Amino acid sequence: MSTVVIRGARPYGEDAVDIEVTDGVITAIGTGLAIKDTAETVDAEGLVALPGFVDLHTHLREPGREDTETIETGSRAAALGGYTAVFAMANTDPVADNAVVVEHVWRRGQEIGLVDVHPVGAVTVGLKGERLAELGTMARSVARVRLFSDDGLCVADPLIMRRALEYTKALDAVIAQHAEEPRLTVGAQAHEGELAARLGLAGWPSVAEEAIVARDCLLARHVGARLHVCHVSTEGTAEVLRWAKARGTRVSAEVTPHHLLLDDERLNTYDPVNKVNPPLRTAPDAKALRAALADGTVDCVATDHAPHASQDKDCEWSAARPGMLGLQTALSIVVATMVEPGLLDWRGVARVMSERPAEIAGLPDQGRPIAVGEPATITLVDPAARWTVRGAELASIAANTPYEGMVLPGAVVATYLRGRLTARDGKATA
Ligand SMILES: NC(=O)N[C@@H](CC(=O)O)C(=O)O
Ligand SMILES: [Zn+2]
Numbered sequence: 001m002s003t004v005v006i007r008g009a010r011p012y013g014e015d016a017v018d019i020e021v022t023d024g025v026i027t028a029i030g031t032g033l034a035i036k037d038t039a040e041t042v043d044a045e046g047l048v049a050l051p052g053f054v055d056l057h058t059h060l061r062e063p064g065r066e067d068t069e070t071i072e073t074g075s076r077a078a079a080l081g082g083y084t085a086v087f088a089m090a091n092t093d094p095v096a097d098n099a100v101v102v103e104h105v106w107r108r109g110q111e112i113g114l115v116d117v118h119p120v121g122a123v124t125v126g127l128k129g130e131r132l133a134e135l136g137t138m139a140r141s142v143a144r145v146r147l148f149s150d151d152g153l154c155v156a157d158p159l160i161m162r163r164a165l166e167y168t169k170a171l172d173a174v175i176a177q178h179a180e181e182p183r184l185t186v187g188a189q190a191h192e193g194e195l196a197a198r199l200g201l202a203g204w205p206s207v208a209e210e211a212i213v214a215r216d217c218l219l220a221r222h223v224g225a226r227l228h229v230c231h232v233s234t235e236g237t238a239e240v241l242r243w244a245k246a247r248g249t250r251v252s253a254e255v256t257p258h259h260l261l262l263d264d265e266r267l268n269t270y271d272p273v274n275k276v277n278p279p280l281r282t283a284p285d286a287k288a289l290r291a292a293l294a295d296g297t298v299d300c301v302a303t304d305h306a307p308h309a310s311q312d313k314d315c316e317w318s319a320a321r322p323g324m325l326g327l328q329t330a331l332s333i334v335v336a337t338m339v340e341p342g343l344l345d346w347r348g349v350a351r352v353m354s355e356r357p358a359e360i361a362g363l364p365d366q367g368r369p370i371a372v373g374e375p376a377t378i379t380l381v382d383p384a385a386r387w388t389v390r391g392a393e394l395a396s397i398a399a400n401t402p403y404e405g406m407v408l409p410g411a412v413v414a415t416y417l418r419g420r421l422t423a424r425d426g427k428a429t430a
């Protein structure tokens with residue numbers, strides 16, 4: 001038996017307690033716990049204890065682009081960001097559209113052991129949007145896939161989407177849709193608006209997202225299936241979600257940290273680090289997304305961590321790939337956009353970073369309360385810390401962070417996965 005006592009932590013930002021952990025499970029919580037001489041103690045005075053974070057949307061580039069991220073480097077970035085489970089998107093090379101690839105990703109994640117890496121299965125073969133992948137085989141594999149997505153691309157054909165919803169309903173799984181009507185975004189480079197027009201960049205209109213979200217909400221309700229909307233980026237999408245939820249549609253949604261904080265003013269720099277899909281929208285969109293996250297219209301935060309090689313980012317805007325790093329900065333951006341302005345308290349942070357994503361993905365041992373008998377899957381946060389983002393110092397191989405040089409509030413001090421320390425003071429433990 002190994003016992004660790006985390007001393008003086010504040011669960012959900014509330015009163016300080018000692019948390020005793022034995023063999024991966026929380027065995028006692030209280031003030032002035034009697035400490036066995038065999039126990040190791042960890043000083044957590046002033047730190048907020050939250051359930052480990054769950055990211056429904058991560059791009060690890062293995063297999064295929066191990067020059068930008070591997071399951072190992074991405075696991076380190078995740079642990080350092082306070083995450084204890086991540087969902088690795090299927091747009092790898094080869095695509096995760098079969099049991100062999102998803103089992104590889106799952107096994108490799110378990111071997112590294114820093115974070116539970118759950119592979120997302122592709123909806124269609126090769127992400128081509130034409131034929132359904134073998135969803136059932138992936139669901140029954142060792143990886144037990146329950147989240148399917150063609151992310152990077154939209155399942156645009158309504159008949160394919162309907163069939164996919166029917167299958168996932170039977171499998172008790174969920175489709176995560178990258179909502180982008182491709183006919184409305186041909187050649188798109190930036191949010192369709194004043195700035196893109198002035199800069200001569202082809203526009204990606206909000207309606208291309210909103211039209212697919214509305215269609216999919218209607219389809220999901222018709223089928224009685226669940227739908228998850230990836231990276232919600234517009235005020236109009238929040239309105240559609242509010243309407244769909246009010247009429248009982250089984251829909252959930254995520255917002256990225258960058259869509260909460262950044263807006264298309266960033267285009268003025270012409271720096272492709274700001275190129276992302278969906279694009280950075282307007283400041284009023286970002287404000288509406290913060291309100292939608294606060295009131296639960298948008299369920300959770302997901303990073304859409306998207307590492308890219310420098311040659312794919314340090315080039316002209318139109319040639320650059322879309323995507324930005326997110327795992328190690330997510331908590332701080334949520335603190336800056338939601339906690340500091342008073343839109344969420346720490347209970348709310350636990351809800352949007354851990355509890356809701358765990359529920360959406362159906363993970364039974366993540367997003368659990370900090371309580372006796374529960375797994376010791378815990379993230380300790382220093383709410384008073386300030387740190388400067390340096391892409392080169394992040395654990396990812398790629399360095400494409402839009403927050404370079406920014407001083408951000410709040411820092412992850414330690415992460416525990418089932419009682420095992422996976423990150424401490426900026427160092428992952430493997
Ligand atoms: N978000 C991005 O801009 N890029 C993602 C794909 C995606 O999430 O659509 C990627 O894989 O790089
Ligand atoms: Zn996407």
Ligand SMILES: [Zn+2]
Nearest residue numbers: 089151152304
């Ligand atoms: Zn993505």
